[in-house]
Amino acid sequence: MAPGEPIVKDSPFFAALDCFVQKAEFRAVNEASLARIMEIGGLPGRKHEMFTFVRIRPHIDTPFQPKFGVDSLSCNTVRRLVYHGCEKSFLVIGDGVFYPGLSDISAVREELTVRPLIDAMTEVGQRLRDAAAATNDITAAMNGAFCSGGLAIGVKAGTKLSAPLQIIVYSTSANERLNATFPAVTLDLGEGAKAVVIVKTAGEAGAYLSNALFDLRLGVAATLDWAFIQSDDAAAIHLANIRMTAQKYARFSGVTACKGSRMTRQHHECRLQGEGAELSLSGVTILEKKEEAHHYVRVHHEAPRCQSRQHFKNILSDNGHSSVDSCVTVHPDAQLTDSNQLVNNLMLSPDATADNKPWLSIYADDVKCTHGATIGKIDEDQIFYLKSRGIPEERARALLTTSFAQSVIAAIPQVDAALDARDMLIGKLEAKGFGVN
Amino acid sequence: MLEINRLRAGYGEAEILKGISLTVKPGEIHGIMGPNGHGKSTMSKILIGHPAYAVTGGGVTFNGKNLLEMPPEKRALEGMFLAYQYPVEIPGVNNAEFLRMAYNEKRKHEKLEPVDPLDFDELLNAKMKFLGMDSRFKERAVNEGFSGGEKKKNEILQMALLEPKVAILDEIDSGLDIDALKVVAEGVNKLAGPGNSLMIITHYPRILQYIKPHHVHVLIRGKIVRSGGMDLAEELETTGYDSYLKEK
Ligand SMILES: Nc1ncnc2c1ncn2[C@@H]1O[C@H](COP(=O)(O)OP(=O)(O)O)[C@@H](O)[C@H]1O
Numbered sequence: 046m047a048p049g050e051p052i053v054k055d056s057p058f059f060a061a062l063d064c065f066v067q068k069a070e071f072r073a074v075n076e077a078s079l080a081r082i083m084e085i086g087g088l089p090g091r092k093h094e095m096f097t098f099v100r101i102r103p104h105i106d107t108p109f110q111p112k113f114g115v116d117s118l119s120c121n122t123v124r125r126l127v128y129h130g131c132e133k134s135f136l137v138i139g140d141g142v143f144y145p146g147l148s149d150i151s152a153v154r155e156e157l158t159v160r161p162l163i164d165a166m167t168e169v170g171q172r173l174r175d176a177a178a179a180t181n182d183i184t185a186a187m188n189g190a191f192c193s194g195g196l197a198i199g200v201k202a203g204t205k206l207s208a209p210l211q212i213i214v215y216s217t218s219a220n221e222r223l224n225a226t227f228p229a230v231t232l233d234l235g236e237g238a239k240a241v242v243i244v245k246t247a248g249e250a251g252a253y254l255s256n257a258l259f260d261l262r263l264g265v266a267a268t269l270d271w272a273f274i275q276s277d278d279a280a281a282i283h284l285a286n287i288r289m290t291a292q293k294y295a296r297f298s299g300v301t302a303c304k305g306s307r308m309t310r311q312h313h314e315c316r317l318q319g320e321g322a323e324l325s326l327s328g329v330t331i332l333e334k335k336e337e338a339h340h341y342v343r344v345h346h347e348a349p350r351c352q353s354r355q356h357f358k359n360i361l362s363d364n365g366h367s368s369v370d371s372c373v374t375v376h377p378d379a380q381l382t383d384s385n386q387l388v389n390n391l392m393l394s395p396d397a398t399a400d401n402k403p404w405l406s407i408y409a410d411d412v413k414c415t416h417g418a419t420i421g422k423i424d425e426d427q428i429f430y431l432k433s434r435g436i437p438e439e440r441a442r443a444l445l446t447t448s449f450a451q452s453v454i455a456a457i458p459q460v461d462a463a464l465d466a467r468d469m470l471i472g473k474l475e476a477k478g479f480g481v482n
Numbered sequence: 483m484l485e486i487n488r489l490r491a492g493y494g495e496a497e498i499l500k501g502i503s504l505t506v507k508p509g510e511i512h513g514i515m516g517p518n519g520h521g522k523s524t525m526s527k528i529l530i531g532h533p534a535y536a537v538t539g540g541g542v543t544f545n546g547k548n549l550l551e552m553p554p555e556k557r558a559l560e561g562m563f564l565a566y567q568y569p570v571e572i573p574g575v576n577n578a579e580f581l582r583m584a585y586n587e588k589r590k591h592e593k594l595e596p597v598d599p600l601d602f603d604e605l606l607n608a609k610m611k612f613l614g615m616d617s618r619f620k621e622r623a624v625n626e627g628f629s630g631g632e633k634k635k636n637e638i639l640q641m642a643l644l645e646p647k648v649a650i651l652d653e654i655d656s657g658l659d660i661d662a663l664k665v666v667a668e669g670v671n672k673l674a675g676p677g678n679s680l681m682i683i684t685h686y687p688r689i690l691q692y693i694k695p696h697h698v699h700v701l702i703r704g705k706i707v708r709s710g711g712m713d714l715a716e717e718l719e720t721t722g723y724d725s726y727l728k729e730k
């Protein structure tokens with residue numbers, strides 16, 4: 046690990062700690078995280094291997110105000126964010142705190158357990174603490190250092206959720222300061238359990254810092270269809286850590302759709318721990334102006350006969366900057382690993398930047414691993430083919446651009462969430478004159 | 483309908499077409515024959531406005547208008563159509579949606595309302611059935627992973643939907659087995675009529691047994707070296723192109 050710059054006592058980070066009102070239930074996690082921040086050498090500089098493509102420091106070492114709970118959040122605001130099909134199966138986190146009163150899980154009440162994280166710390170505190178003590182990611186450690194709320198969700202063995210569960214993570218913005226929120230969500234699927242879970246992050250217009258952690262555990266033969274719709278305000282800083290462990294024959298299928306923002310970064314750390322576990326993770330990002338969106342992905346094959354598939358697609362215009370730094374590690378016992386990683390970038394502007402680093406670290410011999418990345422423009426032969434059928438140039442370009450994103454959007458496991466992602470992403474293209482209709 | 487007048491064209495420095503003249507009248511079927519590499523595909527792509535080629539001399543009029551000045555999409559809307567020798571694959575674009583989009587562009591050009599999607603689906607089903615195309619080709623991406631024959635059928639399907647005035651079919655028989663060829667030829671013949679014209683490009687005379695041309699031309703080294711009727715095609719079937727290639 047490249048050394049970072051030590052956090053100096055008068056840094057904005059420490060100023061935030063000074064005014065941080067710790068909750069007793071979270072003390073152990075907060076302290077383990079802070080100790081870890083000191084241990085890993087403070088705030089990462091540009092040479093830090095985890096932030097090769099991301100200038101993260103200005104977004105962390107900036108004056109911010111840890112915030113727990115919203116001053117006001119109306120039912121109407123929440124309603125607008127709830128997907129059709131989730132009206133009776135959604136949970137609301139507002140500025141880092143779970144609001145049962147704003148949530149409705151009547152459709153699935155018998156099928157899962159939902160508790161405010163603060164009430165579940167006796168059960169999940171240790172694992173959050175262990176993870177905090179081991180993380181190399183400053184953003185995860187930061188979540189742990191300030192974490193004071195969130196959700197603990199459990200789906201019992203053999204249970205299939207009869208409706209998709211939506212988790213809304215909402216942030217508010219203030220003029221005079223940068224609101225910062227640090228919720229954590231634990232989700233445990235028992236043996237053979239099945240669930241569709243959609244996270245939607247959103248917030249008020251303006252700047253805020255949203256740093257959420259998701260700790261997902263899939264028991265034997267559990268199935269999780271997961272989608273993450275990042276629709277924060279363009280001025281927001283969006284940081285997310287998604288940890289996933291899968292036991293034997295468990296299947297995780299995740300899609301992350303990112304609108305991007307001033308700084309968007311997601312870190313997926315996935316561990317296939319039981320034989321035959323499967324992971325599929327795809328991402329779609331559309332950026333414009335000076336927006337950024339970065340994916341840092343670590344997939345660990347720790348058991349034999351596991352399969353992982355990754356596919357990230359980025360469409361970049363103006364000065365957009367994306368990166369995908371994705372490593373598949375095949376541990377010594379993980380024979381017959383089957384993995385692939387693919388990153389496709391569509392560049393609409395010469396000033397945009399797409400950094401790609403799909404790579405492998407293999408310690409077993411009988412494995413099938415592939416990886417690749419492409420950076421391209423719209424194919425002119427395809428444009429001509431469409432034009433020669435009477436389709437005007439602009440529509441041909443729009444069609445090819447939107448369809449580039451569409452294959453990942455179509456993988457979102459819930460209809461209305463897929464439509465939302467489509468509107469959110471394709472809407473940006475349409476506003477730039479790439480409209481098909 | 484289409485008048486090609488001493489057309490010269492090529493790629494950058496290389497001149498491929500060296501003065502082609504050809505008049506295609508409404509209702510006529512022309513067979514353009516010649517060995518591989520002599521400029522048949524180049525000619526067809528120039529006629530639909532492919533940007534890779536530069537016209538260096540001569541001209542083309544289409545219904546009295548200067549064809550070479552029209553952008554490709556305009557040519558298509560005015561009724562020029564090429565069934566490509568090598569149709570491009572367009573991953574991610576649904577075939578049926580693409581077909582409907584093209585169909586609606588044509589309707590728009592004719593100042594008609596967009597087609598009702600259900601009506602279009604019916605129309606599409608009927609055309610596909612006639613061409614012996616499985617309906618799953620509606621849901622596939624345009625040409626992606628299609629076999630050679632399936633791509634050719636998809637080209638003819640587009641022709642059947644767009645009903646062009648001048649359709650150029652470039653090696654439409656390659657990749658088709660004899661049964662598929664008969665189906666495709668039947669489809670093409672059905673579209674032929676007094677108001678529209680066909681140019682059948684082929685290096686292999688077989689297809690002209692099924693789509694009978696009124697005129698046959700031999701294109702060698704970028705020039706039409708001989709023109710005739712159906713008898714010329716029959717002659718080429720037995721003699722091949724050797725005698726033309728020897729001539730300088
Ligand atoms: N993209 C290209 N760039 C340069 N030359 C080309 C290209 N495509 C074809 N040619 C050349 O143009 C000539 C005519 O090709 P083409 O029109 O495809 O012949 P045909 O269709 O009669 O087989 C050939 O010599 C071929 O090599």
Ligand SMILES: [Mg+2]
Pocket residue numbers: 519522523524567652653
């Ligand atoms: Mg050819």
